[in-house]
Amino acid sequence: MPELIEVETYRRQADAVVGRRIRAVVALDPLALGDVPPEAVRAQLEGVTVTGTRRIGKLLLLDTDGPVLGLRFGMTGRLLVDGTASIEELEYGADRDDPAWDRTVLAFDPDGELRVRDPRRLGKVVLDPDETRLGPDAATITAAELAAALDGARTALKARLLDQGRIAGLGNLLVDETCFRAGIDPGRQAGALDGDTVAQLAGVIRETIADLTARGGSHTGDLQPSRAVGGLCPRDGTELERRTIGGRTTWSCPHHQR
DNA sequence: CCGGATGTTCACCT
């Protein structure tokens, strides 16, 4: 579930713990920490107070009076705060929801908790993450920023849009949806788009994020129901094409996406 | 049993 849209809803939920103190790190999955020893993370987090929340792309940041706590959600991570999840998180696996998947759990003073529920364990917990490695946030991307991100790139447009160091926040579903709406072939060479097309695409990216946010998530796009073998373009009825671009399954309309 | 999955990283290649 987590692309920029989902992580932004997580951030809003996380706002509830601003002003609270981390009383205990109840659970910590070593796999999420990389090479950092769990004890070190525990020692740095216990006792600090959360002072604010931020988001860059798909990275959720909790500012504290100690280190910055960075949370990445991988493919299947969700955030639960004080026992509640946000409403639009019903898509992955649709049904099962097992507390055994709670990989990171923080308990607060005076009360409450925050937990990351992540079946596939591809999420990460990072202290003081390097924020400079992320490009400008897709939700507010300008034509100039997008032009800079695509500049001279010989790779496919989709591959470049997925590159978090160039533009932060777009995932597989959002990229397919924005290319679909913009009428652009995601396989086109990224650096070959003319200025007008880039400006138009920047607008479509922002509008698509706003639209799907209002609908309830990255999986609510117009293209989404047709992302299957034999699926037809919702705009013109052409059979959709399935390819791998940038290492990800890609659905597009060979008729109106050029 | 097999393939694929809303992501990131790293080894390897051009």
Add this chain to the structure above:
DNA sequence: GAGGTGAACATCCG
């Protein structure tokens, strides 16, 4: 070195 590609990671689901 820059830039790009594909496998690996761990787990669940159809």
